[in-house]
Amino acid sequence: MARAALTTDAVVDVALLIIDEKGPAALTLSAVAGRAGVATPSLYKHVRNLAELRSLVSARIMNEIADQVGEAVLGRSADEAIRAVMMAWRHYALRHPHRYSALIQTPEPRTVEAGTRLINILLATFRAYGMADSAAIHAARCLRAAVHGFAVLETEGAFGLPEKLDESYDLLIHMMITGLHAPR
Amino acid sequence: MARAALTTDAVVDVALLIIDEKGPAALTLSAVAGRAGVATPSLYKHVRNLAELRSLVSARIMNEIADQVGEAVLGRSADEAIRAVMMAWRHYALRHPHRYSALIQTPEPRTVEAGTRLINILLATFRAYGMADSAAIHAARCLRAAVHGFAVLETEGAFGLPEKLDESYDLLIHMMITGLHAPR
């Protein structure tokens, strides 16, 4: 071994710092190296390239979301659980808007793995409705799409009037819950 | 005047060609210039810079979506209209996945203007339910979030099993429609 120094995790930490401050577009290896007090090429000792750093960052973020959502759902079930999931997910996005924009959806192994944790939470929740596996998968996809769509649009500032967004989201939660109960 | 040659619109055409073939990340001024048979700096006679080109491209795409959705909704109302909107929107995304990924959500005037056309179609549709203005806005936001979320996730390949996606989307349509009818 050699000096203690930088680790891959520490590089990701710095990357998140930059993203939080200036958005995903500002994530460059130069910027990370500057923050870490190191020359740019030195980073290649810890990450393969910029693409890998982005993927590590994305996975870390997805894991954070899964953590928060998993925590929120503890001790709740059915409608209460759905509401808790949706609230926690959106709150994460609002607390870290730039991080949310840095999420990669493209099938990228690391993020997919973290995303699977999140999906499993949703599936477990839907089993509380007595749903069959297949039905739970469809329901989970719908919930994911709705929440993610709202979070993306809100964090990117795509909605016009900011003041009533809580109300809109309440409606979305309501629609999801009632939609799940309604017979096909 | 000078030679006929390139126009801003033609540059956007070429940009869309590149996006369709290789995705939004491949959209560089060099690539556009190469395709257009022109030196890179010549493009600056037609677009201010790469950022503006992206914004023009995004606006064009959003307008295409609004066109398709607007067409789909003709002659329909209420539930039928909602279903038609959702189907047309997703179909556009599936026909042009790379274009869908090239959409910019950030408050960017040109895209916002085109997006407003789309929102107005949704609002008009919700009035068919006899909704008040405020309720229609919340409903439109929810519909937009759900459809956009599904389209983003599907076009980026974020969903696992491709074969049942039609079924999942049917469920989403069902959830939206029943959710809209259910009382708060």
Added chain:
DNA sequence: GCCATAAAGCTAATGTGATTAGCCGTGTTC
């Protein structure tokens, strides 16, 4: 038909970032 002009194109140059190659010091380990 001839010229001024403005549009549209071009070459050259600069700056930023990513990435690679190859060198150097420093702990760790035997």
Added chain:
DNA sequence: GAACACGGCTAATCACATTAGCTTTATGGC
């Protein structure tokens, strides 16, 4: 105490975006 592997560094290359300034060519007015 010497070999080694790790982590950092400098130098160099490449791809792009962007700017400056020159050249060419329609075209409208004469």
